[in-house]
Amino acid sequence: MWTETIQVEAPYNFDLVLDRLSLDPLQIIDFEKRTIKVPLYIEETPLIVQIQSIGHTDNPTFILQGERNEYKEKALERVKKVFHFHEPLAKIATHFQETDLQALFTEHRGTPIVLDFDYYSCLVRCIIHQQLNLSFAHTLTERYVKTFGFEIDGVPFFPTPERAAKLTVEELRDIQFSTRKAEYVIGLSQKIATGELHLKQLAEKTDTEIIDTLVKIRGIGNWTAENFLLFGVGRPDLFPVADIGIQRALQQLYNLPQKPTKEEMLKYSENWSPYLSYASLYLWRSTEKRSEKK
Template structure:
């Protein structure tokens, strides 16, 4: 076992991070202890524990792992996942005089936190397509707990080979639709065949990744943008077709109807290059009612 203490530039609201992560029942979270355990696949699979011991203004974290040989890579990985390498002050300043300034005042210090891997994010995004949040979470939990692996009380998504060998009938028994079952299995098969190389994505542009992902059956722009946001932490992504964002903008601008794509395109020009944070904070405004 090893542990390392890391200080981060504030503001950084870890309690809000845990609140948002708790929406997914697969995440091992103790909000009272300000702790989350995440899966990590390196030389060996292990659970990584992140505990907040500081404050929003002076954030400090303890990161703990099992195997010393992956320590440096885990620290780098965790810093990337939780957006510890970049101060949020620049983002807050950018939006301080924008049309979203009130939302950024309320949710100040809320970071964009990624899923543990691009792979898990892609599968989760496909499962969540066109479902309400509650059932999407249930379906994802059934999938992972049936075919994945539990190590140190943390669930790991099933490996691509396992996914490729699942039958449509097996997923139908978990209440997957026929097509959604085919799409999920198809991801496993594409990775196994080498046609889909997720390890290359960090070096690719947003446009190249979207082009690669939409080749997959069942993956459209919304899912591809979701992977860019929560799988890779890209900073300038705004899913115009997302219903939650449309509803948030309708509320923000006191509209009687949902905004048009043209209206959204005009508004978002001044929010660049931090459209991902505009997206996140608009979602937060709907989730919290503030």
């Protein structure tokens, strides 16, 4: 067992992080202890890192604990990227102070973008979530993981690509996947299991190269590719104009009679770059139900 205490540059509101992550039933969160248990793959080895907040928004301090000392440095590096410990949020918030999103950035001050814990699970999650309301998307994802994945100390892990590649459409239909969604998840998994697609290498490429590669895969369109860039790879300047949640948030923000057009969305967002990903997050956050688990 290893333990590491780290200090993060303020502001950083870990309670709001836990609040948003708690929308996902697969997250193992303890609000009283202010902890989350994070399932990671380090060099293809599944392991868990627990993060505990012992500070507050203006003095963010964390205790990280994990097994396997030989993987400590790589696990720390991954956690810092996933939870955006590595880059100050203050400069991002300052950027939005003179924009139409100023009130949102004040209300949700110190909320970072938290990445999916694994590239592959991010893509699978995006495929499952396609064209579903958020509540059922979470339910279906949980059902998939708990039926075909595995647990370590009560922490669920997605099925590996090798495991998912061997599933049948009928097995996934039994847990309420549509035929096409089942085919998409199995097909993606087969490409990764056979080595045709290398997500770690892909993540090093440009935004355009990543999108061009992913949209050639059956079941992956621009929405899924952009979400992978934002929540998988952590690119800072993504604004998925096809996302219904963002459309609704903008409709609410500007009191529009109907959802904005793509052209209107691009016009609104002109001065939000180079942090469009953060604009997206705070717009999503403005319409999400707050946790009642505290």
